[in-house]
Amino acid sequence: MRNLLDFVIKHSSWFVFLFFAILSCRLLFNSNPYQHSIYFTSANVVCSSVYELFNNVTSYFHLRDINEDLQQRNAMLENEMVSLRNEINNYKMLLPDTNAVPEVYQHFDFVIAHVISNSVSQPYNYITINRGSDDGIRPEMGVVDQNGVVGIVNVVGRHSARIVSLLNPNLRLSCKVKNSDFFGSLVWDCESPQYAVLEELPRHVEFENGDTIITSGYSTVFPEGLIVGVIDGKMPTNDDNFYTLRIRLTTDFSRLSTVRAIKNNMKDELRELEKADFGNSNKERGKS
Amino acid sequence: MSKSALQFTGLFIGMLLAQAICNRICLFGVAVPMVFIYFIIRLPMNLSVNWVICLSFFLGLGVDIFGDTQGMNALACTVLAVCRRSVFLLYFPREDDLGNPIPSIRSLGIAVYAKYMVTAVLLYCTVVFLIQAFALKHFEITLLRIISSTILTFLVLLGFDSIATTRREKRL
Known part of the structure; x- marks a missing residue:
């Protein structure tokens, strides 16, 4: 003092x-x-x-939170888009019968996750995310980011999960050219992380370079219409009945940060149906 | 002590009134005589800095009241009061050799006193005209006003001092 x-x-x-x-x-x-x-x-x-x-x-400092909010909003909108698309399809089918009220399907939910490990340079690439079984992640869930398809969940721990990346030749994804119903199989050819190959696309399918490739929806993993990439050009093939296309992937695998795992709420139901169908056909085969 | 206090009170009031008149003078549209700072220049060197600052502030405030320029002269006078001692020591480093603590031609000699006065006037004019302009937009005009007002004020103050010295000499 x-x-x-x-x-x-x-x-x-x-x-x-x-x-x-x-x-x-x-x-x-x-x-x-x-x-x-x-x-x-x-x-x-x-x-x-x-x-x-x-x-x-x-x-x-707030970008991470903002990004997560946007991802959640995106997931919600995507969910809404899928259900609206289903609703439109139902209306189209039921157009003559105006009394029938279509059911709005809410098939898909999304779980937001952050990528904690990723590789693009290996021949078999895997991604690890910071969400696991406690957060609702299950094996064989599809994973997407804001740009397109990322991969499929393979192994699930309590707080983390491993994803088979689209940059892994073990993963084959059913895809189609947008606005057509003919589908092919997308697989990575171990060359560039920016390109993959769409095989077995029928010869009579009309397309141009730059056309969008989307998921076909012929599986319980991915809903129909998710963007995978764009056509970069044809590739030489020995098969005269099918095209092999070079696809430029929309997902930037080298900069993955936040992804969404897609939860199909009707997966179990569809599986049971498939099993029941498989059982019935076996029985019928036994009788005959 | 009381006599000099009375003298300085008279000088304070006299300078205020003189400046009230000088505020109306503007030579060639640029030069304004700032005669009232003569009081600050003449304050004894042994007077406490706090007193110098107080007196200078109130003198500036008085001029502001007469000239309707609230705060401008008060701020410039306060700055001059703080710098006065440093300016003085710049030209007269050995303060102990000073016989009379009041700066004047007789106590300092014409050369040192003129240098001390011109620096003090220049400092004051610079501060007050920069506050008036408050921007560097028309800096040339501000610079012209600073230089011309410094010269005019210096000449007027030197005239004051010569008259005061001559009278004293006559009295002797």
């Missing part, structure tokens, strides 16, 4: 100067409109540039 008092007394002239300077400035800016306006204009310019700089820095 004594030191503080000594300090104040020693430098009292500076405190007196500051006091009178502040008083003068207050008088100056409050009573002179010209100085007042310039002061406020300059203060606003300085403040706005400081705030802008501050905002530029702090906005990066």
